Amino acid sequence: MSKRIFQRLAVAYPAGNTTAVVFDELGKFNRKKLNADIMSAWQAVSPDQPPIEQCCFVTRPKNKDALARIEMFGGEFCGNAARSAIWLITESEDTAGSIEVSGVQRPLRFAVKDRVVSVEIPLAKCCRRHSGTP
Numbered sequence: 001m002s003k004r005i006f007q008r009l010a011v012a013y014p015a016g017n018t019t020a021v022v023f024d025e026l027g028k029f030n031r032k033k034l035n036a037d038i039m040s041a042w043q044a045v046s047p048d049q050p051p052i053e054q055c056c057f058v059t060r061p062k063n064k065d066a067l068a069r070i071e072m073f074g075g076e077f078c079g080n081a082a083r084s085a086i087w088l089i090t091e092s093e094d095t096a097g098s099i100e101v102s103g104v105q106r107p108l109r110f111a112v113k114d115r116v117v118s119v120e121i122p123l124a125k126c127c128r129r130h131s132g133t134p
Contacts, residue, residue, distance in 0.1 A: 011042065011052060012084035018050045019084045022057040031073040056081040058089065061100045066107045069100040077103030083117040086110050090117075 008023035020038050039052045054072065061069045070085045072078050082101045090112050098107035099119070108120040 009038070010084075010088050011049075012087065013050065014080040014084045014087075016050070017054070017080040018052045019078075019081045020052045020055040021081070021085050021088055022055065024057065025059060026057050035073040054078060054081060056085060056102075058085050061107070063098070063100060063107050066098045066100045067110075069102075071102040075102050077101055077122070079119060079121050082108070082110070082119045086112065086119060087117050 010021045010023075012019050012021060020042065022038075026034070035055045038055050042049070042052045056070050056072045056078065059069045059071065061067065068085070068089055070082050072081060078101075082099065086099060092112060092115050094113050096109070096111040096113075099110050100107050101119075104122050108122070110117065110119040112118075
């Protein structure tokens with residue numbers, strides 16, 4: 001396991017989908033190895049807790065109107081990871097705005113209201129109903 005000390009890492013349990021949210025700039029680190037290291041370290045120090053299923057990190061957004069940018073270690077989109085990061089970034093305060101998420105080309109709308117986080121979920125092209133299709 002590589003030796004890496006994070007300044008801030010949180011573990012969230014959205015809908016039973018345990019997510020590690022890293023608030024450090026990761027630069028050129030091997031994300032696949034770092035993902036495996038975080039998962040195994042969590043199990044070593046918290047064997048009675050659910051295992052981490054995925055990792056993401058939070059960075060500055062490219063779009064000036066977005067709150068932050070959330071990137072999965074694999075570059076994919078994950079709604080539960082986005083909700084977890086939004087919850088942590090906003091400290092669960094009621095607010096709304098936009099956020100950048102890996103795997104999506106544009107910022108997504110989100111809202112936090114009464115301790116519930118919602119985020120726009122884009123449909124994959126294969127899931128969209130086509131014109132004229134029943």
